[in-house]
Structures are given as C-alpha cells and as structure tokens.
Amino acid sequence: MEHRGLPNPRASVSFQSLRDRLDAFGFRPRRRLGQNFLIDPNLVRAIADSLPLTRDSTVLEIGPGAGALTFELAKRAGVVVACEIDTRLVDFLTEALRDQPEGDRVRLVAADALGDGGLSEPCLTALAAADAFSRGWVCASNLPYSVAGPLLAALATAEVPPTEAVFLAQLEMAQRIVAAPGTREYGTLSVLLSLAWSPTLLRRIPRDVFRPRPRVESALVRLGSPGPLATRPATERRAFAAFLQALFGGRRKVLRNALARTWQTPPDAAFEAAALPVQWLTQRPSELAPEELWRVFNA
Numbered sequence: 001m002e003h004r005g006l007p008n009p010r011a012s013v014s015f016q017s018l019r020d021r022l023d024a025f026g027f028r029p030r031r032r033l034g035q036n037f038l039i040d041p042n043l044v045r046a047i048a049d050s051l052p053l054t055r056d057s058t059v060l061e062i063g064p065g066a067g068a069l070t071f072e073l074a075k076r077a078g079v080v081v082a083c084e085i086d087t088r089l090v091d092f093l094t095e096a097l098r099d100q101p102e103g104d105r106v107r108l109v110a111a112d113a114l115g116d117g118g119l120s121e122p123c124l125t126a127l128a129a130a131d132a133f134s135r136g137w138v139c140a141s142n143l144p145y146s147v148a149g150p151l152l153a154a155l156a157t158a159e160v161p162p163t164e165a166v167f168l169a170q171l172e173m174a175q176r177i178v179a180a181p182g183t184r185e186y187g188t189l190s191v192l193l194s195l196a197w198s199p200t201l202l203r204r205i206p207r208d209v210f211r212p213r214p215r216v217e218s219a220l221v222r223l224g225s226p227g228p229l230a231t232r233p234a235t236e237r238r239a240f241a242a243f244l245q246a247l248f249g250g251r252r253k254v255l256r257n258a259l260a261r262t263w264q265t266p267p268d269a270a271f272e273a274a275a276l277p278v279q280w281l282t283q284r285p286s287e288l289a290p291e292e293l294w295r296v297f298n299a
Contacts, residue, residue, distance in 0.1 A: 040209040048072035058132040062141040074102035083113040139165040174219035197223035247285040256281035274299035
C-alpha cells in the first residue's frame with residue numbers, strides 16, 4: 001500500500017561542511033558501495049520517528065554512512081548497533097560520535113552487515129551483546145541499492161528477525177516489496193516480506209535529498225506488524241525462501257511444471273493429499289497469493 005498524502009521533502013542542508021569534514025579523512029564516496037548520503041534533516045527525523053523507539057529499544061542500522069540517521073536514532077533508542085563496511089567512514093564516525101551527547105549509545109561495528117547466507121557474524125555478535133535477541137530489536141537503514149534484496153532476505157530469515165524495520169530503497173525495489181499477485185513486480189521478496197511483516201511504501205523520495213545524487217528515485221518503506229512467517233523456525237523460513245526462488249526462477253511455467261522439477265511426489269498427488277485446489281497447478285506462481293504459496297510449500 002502506498003501513501004501519497006505525506007509532504008514531499010525538498011529542503012536540504014549544505015553538503016559542503018560535511019564534505020569538508022569527510023575530506024579530512026580522505027573520503028570520497030564509492031558508487032559500488034551505494035554511498036549516497038541523506039542530507040534532509042526533516043526526512044532523517046521522519047525515518048527515526050517511523051519506528052516506535054524507547055530507551056529499551058535496540059536498533060540495527062545497516063550502513064550508517066556519515067551518521068545523520070545514526071544520531072537521530074541514538075536520541076530515541078537505548079542502543080544503536082551501526083554496521084559500516086567502509087573503514088574510512090568508521091574512522092569518521094568514531095570521531096563524530098565523541099561530539100554527540102548520545103554517542104555512548106552507539107556501538108559501531110566495522111564490518112559488512114551481510115555474511116554468508118545471512119547477517120554477518122560481527123553484526124550478530126554486536127546484537128547479541130546488546131541482548132537484542134531476547135528483548136527484541138528493530139532495523140533502520142539507508143540501504144545500499146546493490147545489496148538491498150539480499151539484506152532484506154537476511155532480515156527475514158535471521159534466527160531472530162527484527163520486529164519492525166524502516167528503510168530507504170530504490171523505488172523499483174520498494175515497488176517489488178509491496179507488489180500484488182499477478183503484477184510484473186511480484187516475486188520472491190514480495191511473498192517473503194509480506195508473510196514476515198506488513199510492508200508499506202510510506203513515500204517516494206526525490207534524488208535531490210541525497211549527495212551525491214543517485215541516478216534513480218528512492219522510497220521509504222516500513223515493515224511492521226510481524227506476520228505468521230516471523231514466528232516460524234529460521235530453518236523453515238530459509239527453506240521457504242529457497243522454495244520461492246526456485247518457483248519464481250521459472251515464473252513463466254505453470255505451477256505443476258515448476259513443482260515437478262523439485263518435488264519427488266507428483267504435484268497432482270501431493271495436492272490431493274494436502275486437499276489443495278488442483279486448479280492452482282494450472283496457474284503461474286506469480287498468480288498465487290503469498291498465503292497460497294505458503295500452503296503449497298507445506299503440502
């Protein structure tokens with residue numbers, strides 16, 4: 001669902017002072033890392049306000065960049081685990097946090113947030129140290145566009161997934177997340193995230209609130225209200241994600257043919273045993289609702 005009634009953020013602060021400070025650390029943005037810094041303070045506050053944060057909250061921020069969102073999150077939460085892959089920015093943030101009243105609430109992790117098949121070990125270790133897995137945690141991020149899909153899948157299949165998340169993503173990615181069955185954008189992420197949470201496209205974000213300006217439009221997305229998939233064991237969620245990838249890898253095939261490649265039992269027999277509507281077998285995977293695909297997976 002997309003809300004269009006929110007004001008479109010256009011105001012921006014000068015990037016020159018930030019660039020001067022980054023220059024002192026020998027920093028130049030790298031396109032391959034998706035380094036486009038958010039410079040609209042109103043939008044930064046709106047992102048932080050999109051999460052119900054208290055002093056008991058633990059937030060994972062993926063890619064804090066120059067720290068604009070990090071500082072706003074630290075004003076509201078008890079612990080912010082900020083995972084940054086670029087060591088130049090780690091040095092910059094370490095220095096900048098010394099000047100922030102809430103800097104001691106930020107735990108800076110110099111590592112990639114994405115590991116082998118999920119969230120990285122340094123990221124998970126920092127969350128565990130903050131007691132996040134027993135108390136619950138949320139995620140906020142200006143997602144690097146090139147790895148947004150794998151990072152979101154990693155959140156959905158984590159041993160203990162976040163209860164909520166809010167993030168900036170490429171508009172095309174955001175539209176895939178909230179896509180409805182039967183549309184071109186509907187796919188693995190649409191199904192996975194809609195069963196794990198309730199995705200909402202909050203607003204479109206113009207290019208001019210970033211520096212350097214990205215080539216594409218962005219969007220602010222919220223994953224709220226954990227769904228039925230979030231309570232399932234991580235092994236089951238990962239198996240479902242792999243099942244979806246196999247199905248949508250042959251999205252032009254009808255379901256019967258797509259399942260025949262991976263199921264040992266003939267699909268018609270499996271459907272009869274599970275009391276599933278046999279007409280689903282004549283449809284493409286992209287025509288079935290997330291709840292229907294979950295039933296097929298469990299057949």
